[in-house]
Amino acid sequence: MSLQTSWLARCLVVAWMAAPACVMAQQDPRWAEKMFEVDKLDFGVVATGAECKTQLKITNRYVETIQITGVATGCRCAQASTTVKDLASGQTGIIDVSMDTRNFSRKRDSVVTISVYEPSKGALATVRIPVSVYIRTDVVVEPGSVNFGTVDLGQSRELKLSVAYAGRPDWKILQVQNRNPNIEAVAKEIGRGGQRVDYELLVTLKPTASAGVIRETLTLVTDDANNPHVPIPVFAQVESDLTVTPSAINFGTVTAGQVKTQTVVIRAKKPISIEGFNQGKGDKALTVQMPSDARPVHLLPLKFTAPADAGDYQNDIQVIIEGRKEPITLRIQAKIVVPATPAEAPAAEASDAK
Known part of the structure; x- marks a missing residue:
């Protein structure tokens, strides 16, 4: 074999090995992004201490198995993790995303970075999902969510939260918006003095709740013209006996x-x-x-x-x-x-x- 022929053969082998890695990207540069149902996460305006958690879904829309090789965030104010490593065709995986509202305040922006890999074609991609929240410093909710945990079917459960406001002495909670008929929420003023106002929020899970997972959001409607709404997550796992x-x-x-x-x-x-x-x-x-x-x-x-x-x-x-x-x-x-x-x-x- 001549030197020129040998050089040409080596070039063809290198080109053949490199081609599969580019096939998916050449067909659609956004192939990895299309596996996610959202392209950004915004928790909106929340109180200090509020629980800000959500689930980012990734669904493999392709025939080949997709590997999740890494999940990271751009700052300490955000956390992201997953237990899923391999996604078979049609399978959906969950990436848990949360923001720290206790140690950080005001406007916080971060990015969740997910690295994916398709082994058969050698296709690598990185997807970046912006995540943001505005953490109010004048409203503190303790605890940061209404978490009933596991409740037996037909049973009732009550939880109390404290809502503290520092600012206007005449600040008020006007109502509690609630879309779930199996949940009852009442805000009661328990203290007012100086620049501080304190409320107690009593939340009841009614015995009429059906078996299954309940994920809701209560909204405190206040008389604050600039930021009237304070969202509070609600979670329960109702299990049949x-x-x-x-x-x-x-x-x-x-x-x-x-x-x-x-x-x-x-x-x-x-x-x-x-x-x-x-x-x-x-x-x-x-x-x-x-x-x-x-x-x-x-x-x-x-x-x-x-x-x-x-x-x-x-x-x-x-x-x-x-x-x-x-x-x-x-x-x-x-x-x-x-x-x-x-x-x-x-x-x-x-x-x-x-």
Whole structure:
């Protein structure tokens, strides 16, 4: 091989190795930015001590797995972190972002920097999300959020916050704006003197709250013409005292008359007794062996005998728990098929043979 040929071959190899790293960038220089649902974060105007936390979502819109190789912020007033390292195609990851409103004040601006990498093409990118907040020095909220934590379904919980204002002696909270009917909030003035005004904020989570996560924001509406609103985050995790696995049962395709069994697991925080079992339909397709004692975990073998009628089967059954107002509802589904009847053979013609 001549020197010129060898040099050309080396150049082709180098060009071939470098090309994949540029493919995604050449197709769309903003490929990494498009994985984020927002391009900036602004907490607005908040009180000193207010909890400023949010979740930045990143969704892999591409076929290849994307790696998050680094998360950082531009100043000590902001924090960002994630436990996600690899994002498969279509997967969404969470980056937790917060601002320190206790040790910093007034206008604070930072940047959350996220580094991502696509290994198969060697594509590297850095996304910068600006984050800002204005921290008031005249209003202090303690604690900085209404965090009810974990609450049992049907239970009520109350929390008290203190709101202190330093400035105008006639400053007032006019109302508390609240969009969630399962939350009640009342601001009560408890002190006024000199340039300081103190309020107590009583927040109640009502027993009507449904199971699940509650994320809301209460807004204190004041008579401050320049900054009338003071936002206060609210969080709660409402958990049922019972968990049912599975809550919906699909027996799949079954032949008429066929019997299938699935076990339903009912877990409670304390021993419970099962009083009864009601079917929504009167076909008696479902039977269950009822336990006779109280226990925190019940295993209910549910036997399904497929009815004679072909088609989609659906039924809601209720498991009645002692001392519980609302029964547990289980949805049953199946597809009933009826085997085809073999065609009868034509009658043999009479023979004329003697």
